[in-house]
Amino acid sequence: MESSKEAILVGATGLIGNSLLEQLLHEQVYSKVVVIVRRQLSRTHPKLTQIVTDFDDLEAHADEIKGDVVFCALGTTKSKTPDPEQYRKIDYQYPLDIARIAQQNGATQYHLVSSIGADPSSSIFYSRLKGEVERDLQKVPFKSIHIYRPSLLDGDRKEHRTAEGFMTGFMRIINPLLIGGLKKYRSIKAKKVASAMIKQSLIKHSPGDPFSPFIYPSDQIEALS
Numbered sequence: 001m002e003s004s005k006e007a008i009l010v011g012a013t014g015l016i017g018n019s020l021l022e023q024l025l026h027e028q029v030y031s032k033v034v035v036i037v038r039r040q041l042s043r044t045h046p047k048l049t050q051i052v053t054d055f056d057d058l059e060a061h062a063d064e065i066k067g068d069v070v071f072c073a074l075g076t077t078k079s080k081t082p083d084p085e086q087y088r089k090i091d092y093q094y095p096l097d098i099a100r101i102a103q104q105n106g107a108t109q110y111h112l113v114s115s116i117g118a119d120p121s122s123s124i125f126y127s128r129l130k131g132e133v134e135r136d137l138q139k140v141p142f143k144s145i146h147i148y149r150p151s152l153l154d155g156d157r158k159e160h161r162t163a164e165g166f167m168t169g170f171m172r173i174i175n176p177l178l179i180g181g182l183k184k185y186r187s188i189k190a191k192k193v194a195s196a197m198i199k200q201s202l203i204k205h206s207p208g209d210p211f212s213p214f215i216y217p218s219d220q221i222e223a224l225s
Helices: 014-028 055-064 084-104 125-137 162-177 180-185 190-201 219-225
Strands: 004-011 029-037 048-052 069-072 109-113 143-150 214-216
Touching: 004 014, 004 084, 014 029, 014 069, 014 190, 029 055, 029 069, 055 084, 069 084, 084 109, 084 125, 109 125, 109 180, 109 190, 125 143, 143 190, 143 219, 180 219, 190 214, 190 219
Parallel strands: 004 029, 004 069, 029 048, 069 109, 109 143, 143 214
Antiparallel strands: none
């Protein structure tokens, strides 16, 4: 069996993050899971360590943000975070702050949940922001960086989102019609994204492998899960 790893997880309360947490806790290779959260999780487990903090104060916890692999599923929505500056902090600044701290503490891999259409030159605020964090994450010298670009996420959300609920149902109907190059637009189960991230984190990359970032469109994530 591969030697044990320690994971750092941010965004554990979201759709993908919650699935990541559960799967990491049940993955034998991971002996410790450090989650960074704003509020204490009700979840308990012998492997689980929680760092409860204001994300603007991450440096105060720098000595605790240690692990081999970082999983970032942090993100927000305009309805939850209407202030553009705060939105940018959550989707851009915090993922990069955690990346720098973790890498300085010895982390070798970073796995980022981005989005289909991520592009730093996009005229769409959300797509541009995702593209910017992808771009700037590559400036942090991890041994490997893995970027996942899922399409519409399918799963049981804690909060009710009428529009997304409608779209999820609609996509379940038309998914089989999206073939060939359109496969990447099919909706995807959040738990499959989490599964693919963990599987890729367990692959040993040799010195001859192409340099990261490794970028996975939604259809490739589906195939990896």
